[in-house]
Amino acid sequence: MKKLNTADLKIDLLYIGPIFIVYTMLFVWPLIDGLRISLTNWDGVSTTFTYVGFRNYIRMFTQDRYFLGSLGRTFQIAFFNVIFTNVLAMLFALALTTRFRANNMYRAAIFLPNVISMVVSGFIWRFMFTQIGPAVSEATGIKWLGMAWLGSPDIVVSSIVIVSVWWGLGYIMTIYIAAIQGIDSSIIEAGDIDGCSQWQSFWRIKLPSMMPVVSVGIFLNVAGSLKIFDVIYSLTGGGPGRSSEVAMLNLYREAFVNQRFGMGAAKAIVLTVIIIMVTILQRKLTEGEKS
Amino acid sequence: MKSLKTQQTYRLLLGIAMAAVALLWLIPVYFMVINSFKPLKEVLFTTAAFPQSLYFGNIIRVWKGANYFRLFINSAMVTSISLFFIVLFGSMCGWRIARKTSKSAPMLLNYFILPLIVPFQAIMLPLVKTLKDIGLIDSIPGLILVYIAMASPMPIYLYYGYVRSIPGSLEESAVIDGAGVNRTFFTIIFPLLSPMTSTIIILQSLFIWNDFLLPLIVLQSDRFKTIPVGIAGQFFGQYQFQWNLGITAMMLASLPMIILYLFMQRKIVSGIVQGAVKG
Numbered sequence: 001m002k003k004l005n006t007a008d009l010k011i012d013l014l015y016i017g018p019i020f021i022v023y024t025m026l027f028v029w030p031l032i033d034g035l036r037i038s039l040t041n042w043d044g045v046s047t048t049f050t051y052v053g054f055r056n057y058i059r060m061f062t063q064d065r066y067f068l069g070s071l072g073r074t075f076q077i078a079f080f081n082v083i084f085t086n087v088l089a090m091l092f093a094l095a096l097t098t099r100f101r102a103n104n105m106y107r108a109a110i111f112l113p114n115v116i117s118m119v120v121s122g123f124i125w126r127f128m129f130t131q132i133g134p135a136v137s138e139a140t141g142i143k144w145l146g147m148a149w150l151g152s153p154d155i156v157v158s159s160i161v162i163v164s165v166w167w168g169l170g171y172i173m174t175i176y177i178a179a180i181q182g183i184d185s186s187i188i189e190a191g192d193i194d195g196c197s198q199w200q201s202f203w204r205i206k207l208p209s210m211m212p213v214v215s216v217g218i219f220l221n222v223a224g225s226l227k228i229f230d231v232i233y234s235l236t237g238g239g240p241g242r243s244s245e246v247a248m249l250n251l252y253r254e255a256f257v258n259q260r261f262g263m264g265a266a267k268a269i270v271l272t273v274i275i276i277m278v279t280i281l282q283r284k285l286t287e288g289e290k291s
Numbered sequence: 292m293k294s295l296k297t298q299q300t301y302r303l304l305l306g307i308a309m310a311a312v313a314l315l316w317l318i319p320v321y322f323m324v325i326n327s328f329k330p331l332k333e334v335l336f337t338t339a340a341f342p343q344s345l346y347f348g349n350i351i352r353v354w355k356g357a358n359y360f361r362l363f364i365n366s367a368m369v370t371s372i373s374l375f376f377i378v379l380f381g382s383m384c385g386w387r388i389a390r391k392t393s394k395s396a397p398m399l400l401n402y403f404i405l406p407l408i409v410p411f412q413a414i415m416l417p418l419v420k421t422l423k424d425i426g427l428i429d430s431i432p433g434l435i436l437v438y439i440a441m442a443s444p445m446p447i448y449l450y451y452g453y454v455r456s457i458p459g460s461l462e463e464s465a466v467i468d469g470a471g472v473n474r475t476f477f478t479i480i481f482p483l484l485s486p487m488t489s490t491i492i493i494l495q496s497l498f499i500w501n502d503f504l505l506p507l508i509v510l511q512s513d514r515f516k517t518i519p520v521g522i523a524g525q526f527f528g529q530y531q532f533q534w535n536l537g538i539t540a541m542m543l544a545s546l547p548m549i550i551l552y553l554f555m556q557r558k559i560v561s562g563i564v565q566g567a568v569k570g
Contacts, residue, residue, distance in 0.1 A: 030414040031417070131338045175562060261420075
């Protein structure tokens with residue numbers, strides 16, 4: 001009996017041990033260490049630092065209007081991105097599951113941005129907004145194409161949403177298409193025979209049976225939007241001024257530009273708590289609709 | 292009969308609308324590609340027009356200036372080595388936990404759940420400190436180890452669920468026949484897991500190849516940089532107002548994945564669906 005246990009333990013060490021060590025060292029430990037760092041004034045370089053209690057947490061909410069502004073902007077971008085992405089993804093998915101020629105090609109085209117990295121997508125759109133837009137506007141006389149997409153604080157958030165939708169819609173659409181194709185076709189046919197309109201068929205039959213997948217889709221989208229960083233880093237760099245600075249960019253700068261690692265770590269923890277709370281709330285809401 | 296005809300027109304209109312949407316989606320990629328083949332003057336003055344003649348000067352300059360080949364090798368190395376260990380550790384660990392009968396199994400599984408809830412941002416700054424402390428900051432092995440730590444938990448879950456759906460009798464008879472645990476795992480179990488393995492490879496290779504933030508904070512030396520960081524850094528530094536080079540850099544940065552996507556579109560899409568629905 002005892003021999004069996006040591007043999008078992010050996011297998012555990014071999015099969016679970018390596019990843020357990022790497023994961024503990026490079027994920028769990030930094031997570032715990034982050035809580036400690038957030039209570040200090042460490043600059044990220046020095047060997048010494050002092051504990052300042054909850055000063056970082058208090059300051060970011062009372063004396064740092066840029067951080068609060070960046071949080072609000074993050075929510076704003078996330079809200080519009082999630083709405084536009086999911087509504088359009090659903091419409092496109094419904095359209096592309098209707099049978100007509102070349103719909104696989106259309107799917108492939110709409111999904112394409114997803115294989116381009118977000119930081120590169122931001123640059124491509126910077127080119128679109130600052131060079132192509134004005135050029136096409138001049139050539140065709142369509143004035144609005146040449147507007148200051150990235151140069152005006154009032155428009156820049158909408159421009160970011162456009163890029164986010166362009167980049168992320170294909171992914172969400174793809175899982176919605178799979179969900180529509182997974183619906184038992186006899187239920188839809190039964191609805192058709194009973195004289196359901198397209199509208200009724202969608203709201204009463206398709207959407208309810210897709211709800212688990214829709215919930216996952218929205219979840220991925222919400223979590224991704226609240227963490228938005230790469231696109232803004234390359235598209236606007238947070239500008240003009242700081243009018244497109246989001247929470248992740250704010251804390252990145254706090255740590256690596258202002259060299260206030262302690263404050264950066266505290267902001268990261270606040271952002272993490274917000275992301276976890278929002279996603280739990282969202283899952284509760286969308287999964288509640290299912291029943 | 293009339294309703295059939297309206298249905299056909301409806302479908303036709305829908306087809307045209309979706310064709311327009313698909314074209315709209317490709318416009319940025321189109322403009323990026325055509326402008327990569329124009330000299331600066333043409334990029335600035337006839338931005339939206341098709342190139343007058345194919346110009347390869349940008350590609351040559353970016354290739355040399357950004358040391359593109361080096362970046363490509365680094366990206367390929369980081370992605371493939373990380374993936375190898377993510378698949379190896381993920382499958383070994385997922386299988387072992389799934390076949391454990393003791394009470395430690397659910398505890399272990401819960402221990403690995405954190406990265407599915409806690410976003411990377413939470414550990415980003417202290418991670419830099421940890422890597423400095425163990426001397427792995429600004430190194431490719433350090434970056435790979437972080438990817439293994441961060442990206443293995445999801446595969447552990449996926450493999451765990453998959454193994455639970457395979458009956459254990461196969462392994463038991465192999466063990467009775469005298470095959471050791473390792474041989475049983477690598478010759479019998481691992482091949483059975485291949486549908487899950489291909490899903491994991493697709494999902495994680497897209498993520499690691501295109502990831503920006505982690506290499507941005509971990510790597511400082513140019514010689515270690517991956518494509519997204521190397522190209523972005525180069526672009527910000529030197530090509531700020533030279534759009535012909537900037538946009539060519541973007542074209543070269545996205546090209547490998549676009550080519551892969553064109554050849555493996557079906558596999559990539561199905562991998563993503565699998566991952567999203569099961570994950």
